[in-house]
Amino acid sequence: MLSSEVKETADIPGVSDIKVGKGYDLAPMKTFFVDDIKEAVCVGSEGELPFKGLSGRKTVSVDLSNNAGEFACIEYAGQEGVRLYIGSYVDFSDLQFYNLRDLTANIKKIRSAQLFKCPSCGGPFSMLTPGLTASVACKYCGSTIDATHQTLSILCRAEKKIKIKPLIPIGNKGTLFGIEWEVIGFMRRSDESGQYPWDEYLLFNPFNGFRWLTTYKGHWNYVETMRLRPWKDRAGTDVKFKDRTFKKFLAGKAKVVYVLGEFYWRVRTGEVVDVSDYVCPPEILSCEGDSSEANWSLGTYIGPQEIAQAFGLAEMPRKEGVAPNQPSPYVPLSRHLSLSFLALAICLTILQFYFIVNASDKEVYRGDFTFNPGDAVRSIVTPSFDLPGGLNNLSVVLYSPLNNDWMEAAVDLVDEKTNQSLGFEHGVEFYSGTDSDGAWKEGDQISDLLLSSVPGGRYHLLVQPAGDPGKGGQKSFSLTLRRGVVMWSNYFTALLLLALYPAYVCFRGRAFEVSRWSESDLSPYKAKGEEGDE
Amino acid sequence: MKVKMYIVCGLVICSLFITAWARGFAVSGLVQSAKWGPQGHGQYHK
Helix, strand or coil: CEEECCCCCCCCCCCCHEEEEECEEEEEEEEEEEEEEEEEECCCCCCCCCCCCCCEEEEEEEECCCCEEEEEEECCHHCCEEEEEEEEEHHHHHHHHCCCCCHHHHHHHHHHHEEEECCCCCCCCCCCCCCCCCCEEECCCCCCCCCCCCCCEECCCCCCCCCCCCCCCCEEEEEECCCEEEEEEEEEEEECCCCCCCEEEEEECCCCCEEEEEEEEEEEEEEEEEECCCCCCCCCEEEEEEEEEEEEEEEEEEEEEEEEEEECCCCCCCEEEEEEEECCCEEEEEEEEECCEEEEEEEEEEEEEHHHHHHHHCCCCCCHHHHHHHCHHHHHHHHHHHHHHHHHHHHHHHHHHHHHHHHHEEEEEEEEEEEEECCCCCCEEEECEEEECEEEEEEEEEEECCCCCEEEEEEEEEECCCCCEEEEEEEEEEEEEECCEEEEEEECCEEEEEEEEEEEEEEEEEEEEEECCCCCCCEEEEEEEEEECCCCCHHHHHHHHHHHHHHHHHHHHHHHHHHHHHHHHHHCCCHHHHHHHH | CHHHHHHHHHHHHHHHHHHHHHCCCHCCCCCCCCEECCCCCCCCCC
16 A cells, blocks of 8 residues: 555544544545544554654554545544545555565565464464464464464464364465465354355465455355445445446355464454445455444455366365356356347348238139028139249138128139149138127138148139028128238247247346345345245 | 357248248148148039
């Protein structure tokens, strides 16, 4: 962090007015939010400083940050007054220091030189990050040791003899994202009920600081403490970070069940913090803290194969279910399929419009007939007519001015050249009346039938009409044949076929999302009935 | 790969659509009971 002192401190609130999470305007057009409030004690100093950096000097230090990547620190130093520092986070490589000590060799030297004894069981241990370690969990008795003072003291003793063997051993090194990390700490945490435990590995690199690997049901996340602070949307349930909206996934408690190795804060078994998770796959934002601090961290989903490869692990636990921030394999596929479907549907529609414009839709025959249903069945032979062109469709429209009656016609379309006939049946029925609800009607006096791929040539019709023999008297009907009419069934069938696979992928994608949110109380897929019951 | 396969299948469907139009074939015609056969099969003549 690179910062400079700001002399204008008139607007700084008093130490008793400072609250974690609250925003304060510490500079023109700059609002900072409180991350933590703590007592700081000067352990030692070297070189030149603008104030007395005496060992033992106590201050109340308030860390603040904003969503522009800046941080601020307010130091309440009693009679010395208040100091304000404003700056920004920088990468170590950006500072371009030169003439530095060989830090890696230095750490090795310190580690080998310093051996400690657990004040609880006397078991020997050394620190992997001397100077940075605040607590160490004894691997023999499980007690957590306060390592911030030369005189080691117990932070808490292990409640029961739990022995958990971490998948990645403490001290193991691995390269992730081009940086070599050393596992220095392991922690198992769970929700308050203990039903949903997860593991966390603390990683350290001397030039890049600390990172975390968290794992839950075989899924892994690479987690780093955030420099930029997200900001809440208007509704207050979701947060925005770098133009992305993270949806609230859960809010609850996290309890430390087991610790092993070293940590940069005084961790205690049984320690409980408030935690809120927000997801925007493949990332997850977590806010942890209590009344005195709120820490934001950003996790990125990482495949177990990458972890295994980085740390040389032979076997990894199998993945169960869908992780909150696991990227959906269906999202990019669905997007591409939707675009492809749209393009193909547009092509199909253009083709259909072309066929509509170019449809001949020509009436090739029309005949009016009469018959008596009471008479014996007889065939009506129509005059010959031509069907122009090659293979094409043929629309046969039967009309009869019936009322409360029906009629059917067995029709043969006879090819006069081949003497083959295409036989089909066509019928109409129409009923109407009035009742207590008013006038009603059922059926139709007109019926349309489409014959496919009828070859061109000279034809005539053989028609055998039939009707209700109980209703005697002459009945009339007409048959109209039209050649090359517009076909809509092909268009809708083709659209349906094109939509099948994208619809399947959409369905699978939705099932994936439902599975993702199944462990959240804030699932957007929960039925309203279930919410009501709760 | 899946998208490419889908586009290929989509183009096949479009070509079948064009072929059906060229041959006057209608999907709705499949549900009709029209059948080719010898002249006047099963019908009375007067």
